[in-house]
Amino acid sequence: MTANNGDGFDQVARDAVYRAMFTRRDVRSHFLPDPLDDDVLARLLLAAHHAPSVGFMQPWNFIVIRDAERRRHVRDLFLAAREQELPAMEADRQALYRKLKLEGICESALNICITCDRQRSHNSPLGRWHNPEMDLYSTVCAVQNFWLAARAEGVGVGWVSIIEAQALKSLLSIPEHVTPIAYLCVGRVSEFAARPDLETHGWGQRLPLPELIMSETFSGQGEALLKTSVSRLNAASVGLAPKP
Amino acid sequence: MTANNGDGFDQVARDAVYRAMFTRRDVRSHFLPDPLDDDVLARLLLAAHHAPSVGFMQPWNFIVIRDAERRRHVRDLFLAAREQELPAMEADRQALYRKLKLEGICESALNICITCDRQRSHNSPLGRWHNPEMDLYSTVCAVQNFWLAARAEGVGVGWVSIIEAQALKSLLSIPEHVTPIAYLCVGRVSEFAARPDLETHGWGQRLPLPELIMSETFSGQGEALLKTSVSRLNAASVGLAPKP
Numbered sequence: 001m002t003a004n005n006g007d008g009f010d011q012v013a014r015d016a017v018y019r020a021m022f023t024r025r026d027v028r029s030h031f032l033p034d035p036l037d038d039d040v041l042a043r044l045l046l047a048a049h050h051a052p053s054v055g056f057m058q059p060w061n062f063i064v065i066r067d068a069e070r071r072r073h074v075r076d077l078f079l080a081a082r083e084q085e086l087p088a089m090e091a092d093r094q095a096l097y098r099k100l101k102l103e104g105i106c107e108s109a110l111n112i113c114i115t116c117d118r119q120r121s122h123n124s125p126l127g128r129w130h131n132p133e134m135d136l137y138s139t140v141c142a143v144q145n146f147w148l149a150a151r152a153e154g155v156g157v158g159w160v161s162i163i164e165a166q167a168l169k170s171l172l173s174i175p176e177h178v179t180p181i182a183y184l185c186v187g188r189v190s191e192f193a194a195r196p197d198l199e200t201h202g203w204g205q206r207l208p209l210p211e212l213i214m215s216e217t218f219s220g221q222g223e224a225l226l227k228t229s230v231s232r233l234n235a236a237s238v239g240l241a242p243k244p
Numbered sequence: 245m246t247a248n249n250g251d252g253f254d255q256v257a258r259d260a261v262y263r264a265m266f267t268r269r270d271v272r273s274h275f276l277p278d279p280l281d282d283d284v285l286a287r288l289l290l291a292a293h294h295a296p297s298v299g300f301m302q303p304w305n306f307i308v309i310r311d312a313e314r315r316r317h318v319r320d321l322f323l324a325a326r327e328q329e330l331p332a333m334e335a336d337r338q339a340l341y342r343k344l345k346l347e348g349i350c351e352s353a354l355n356i357c358i359t360c361d362r363q364r365s366h367n368s369p370l371g372r373w374h375n376p377e378m379d380l381y382s383t384v385c386a387v388q389n390f391w392l393a394a395r396a397e398g399v400g401v402g403w404v405s406i407i408e409a410q411a412l413k414s415l416l417s418i419p420e421h422v423t424p425i426a427y428l429c430v431g432r433v434s435e436f437a438a439r440p441d442l443e444t445h446g447w448g449q450r451l452p453l454p455e456l457i458m459s460e461t462f463s464g465q466g467e468a469l470l471k472t473s474v475s476r477l478n479a480a481s482v483g484l485a486p487k488p
Contacts, residue, residue, distance in 0.1 A: 001256065006487060007267075007271070007398045007399070007435075007436055008263070008416060009260065009395075009396045009398065011263070011264070012256065012257070012260070013256070013257075013263070014260070014396045014397065015254065015261035015422055016256070016257035016258070016260040017261055017264045017325055017392060017393060017395075017396040017442070018287070018393060019252070019253070019257070019436040020253070020261045021291050021294050021295075021389050021392075022294050022297070023252070023394065026296050026389055029342075038346055038470045038472075038473040039477075041470060041473070041475045042473035042474040042476075042477050043262070043477060045457065045474060046453060046454060046477050046478075047265050048454045048462070049450075049451075049456070050265050050266050050268075051265075051328055051388070052268070052270050052388075052391070052403065055442065055447070055448070056328075056442040056443060056447055056448035056449075057448075058448075058450070058451045058456075060456060061456050061457075061462070062456055062457050062458065062461060063419040063458045063459070063461065063464070064457065064458070064460070064467050065460055066248065066460070067460055070460060075298045081373075081374050084373065084374070085277035085369075085370070085371075085374065088320070088368075088369055088373045089367075089368050089369075089370065090367045090368050093368050097467050098250055104370075106456060107371055115462070121331075122340075122449075123331075123334045124327075124332075124333050124334050124337050124422075124447075125332055126329070126333065126406075126442075126447070127329075127346075127374075127405040127406055128340065128405070129303040129325075129328065129332045129406075129409060130312075130325050130327035130328070130329065130405075130406065130407060130409065131405050131407075131409060133380075134376075134405045134449065136380075136381075137380075137381075137384045137387075137425070137426075140381045140384035140385060140388070141384060141387070141388045141391075143381075143385070144295070144384070144385045144389065145265050145388065145392075146297075147296070147385075148265075148389075148392070149261060149262060149265065151261075152253045152258045152261040152262070153253070153256065154251045155263065158310075158445070159296065161298055161371040161374075161375050161378045162370075162371055162373075162374065163370070163374060163375075164374050165374065165375060172398045172460075172461050173263050173460055173462045173463070173464075174461075174462045175462060178462065181381070182381075191251075192251055192473050195379055198299065198370075199302035201265050202371070203299070203300055203368075204299070204300035204302075204365075205300075205303045206293075206340065207293075209289060209290060209293045211305050212293070212302075212304060212305050212306055212345065213289065213305075214306065214307045214308070214315060215307070216307070216308070216309055216310070216311055216416075216420065216449060217307065217418075218305070218307060218416055218417045218419060219417070220307070220417075223304055223308050225282050226285060226286060226308065228282075229282040229283045229285070230286040230289060230290065231288035231427065232286075233283075233287065233290050234290075
């Protein structure tokens with residue numbers, strides 16, 4: 001392995017990128033009351049703004065929500081949505097579902113709603129004629145950039161998806177042609193959990209990656225060498241090693 | 245600023261994460277004929293597999309496509325789709341659209357189709373009762389992890405969105421309940437362009453980030469201090485500085 005295999009990324013830099021991915025968490029439980037510095041938040045937004053976007057559309061907006069009363073209203077939307085969602089769970093998982101902490105809306109330093117303006121490139125929809133949802137996907141890439149940058153800054157982020165979109169649009173005066181993609185709780189945290197909460201609480205397990213790899217077609221067998229490489233790897237062997 | 249502000253991320257590590265984001269490119273033009281090492285590809289897939297997923301659903305699969313003839317068929321789908329999309333562009337941009345290189349399907353080392361299995365957690369759709377599209381978004385997060393890890397490894401990735409999804413599903417035997425999210429061209433490159441191709445060719449410009457920030461509600465004014473912080477920043481001031 002060469003010392004510098006990534007056009008400016010040496011081993012330490014490369015491992016830092018992997019470490020951000022492997023230690024990123026969907027944070028609900030460890031928010032601190034500390035405020036979040038505007039300079040830090042500015043960097044996170046700059047990271048989001050450098051996401052890929054179809055046709056260089058940059059369809060995103062960032063609504064920063066700090067007001068405590070507005071956040072209580074959002075949390076009420078979450079609580080109502082959770083009650084509606086509960087019956088959809090398998091009967092023997094409903095008790096566990098109730099115990100899970102699934103948001104940190106009020107106790108995080110601030111909330112951010114990342115939205116997608118569906119009309120931003122309506123005159124030249126490069127890459128969207130066949131797949132109009134590509135602008136939504138671009139906005140999700142912005143969310144993921146924000147999330148990973150936050151991890152590297154020691155800032156926790158939790159994505160609240162248990163919420164009724166139309167009610168949220170109403171509460172935040174989001175116009176019809178704009179889609180809220182992610183409602184995020186953002187702030188300093190006391191710790192990042194070693195594993196995802198849903199894994200710790202037995203809701204699910206990490207799937208074996210080799211079983212998710214297919215060759216040439218869906219369900220296609222093959223790629224034996226690649227699967228062997230994958231089996232030798234795990235998160236601990238990439239990026240998580242103690243730094244020199 | 246503290247030397248270590250990100251729970252294990254010192255300044256060098258933090259800057260590496262930003263650098264991956266700011267220098268990532270949607271690569272179409274600079275693929276080399278070199279093969280891609282399975283150990284490198286394994287790491288990229290591990291990165292993708294550590295994306296956040298709603299309800300820890302991990303809805304993704306990774307179809308690795310190497311066969312030259314299959315790739316020519318995919319490229320034919322792209323060429324047909326481009327002809328269909330062209331008339332949707334503003335008249336005075338059609339000549340520019342024709343000149344843009346928008347894929348590297350045949351000349352990259354390999355292709356990967358990242359798919360979303362909509363049924364993987366159908367018995368316990370935590371976080372998807374109100375927003376069933378969350379599994380699609382989780383899969384997009386996996387795409388972005390793959391892309392950023394690739395950048396840190398010096399591997400180019402291009403997302404081909406000009407393609408008819410049903411035709412692609414047919415060609416890759418993707419079943420009805422599985423959605424292809426991203427068709428990626430992946431391989432070693434001669435260079436990463438300094439700016440996005442669409443910016444270089446005048447298709448679009450990076451939007452001013454302060455104008456995309458809103459306060460409390462959509463179009464809400466405010467956040468003057470944050471916007472000042474954002475205005476002081478640019479990609480060159482974060483992560484792109486020469487390393488010590």
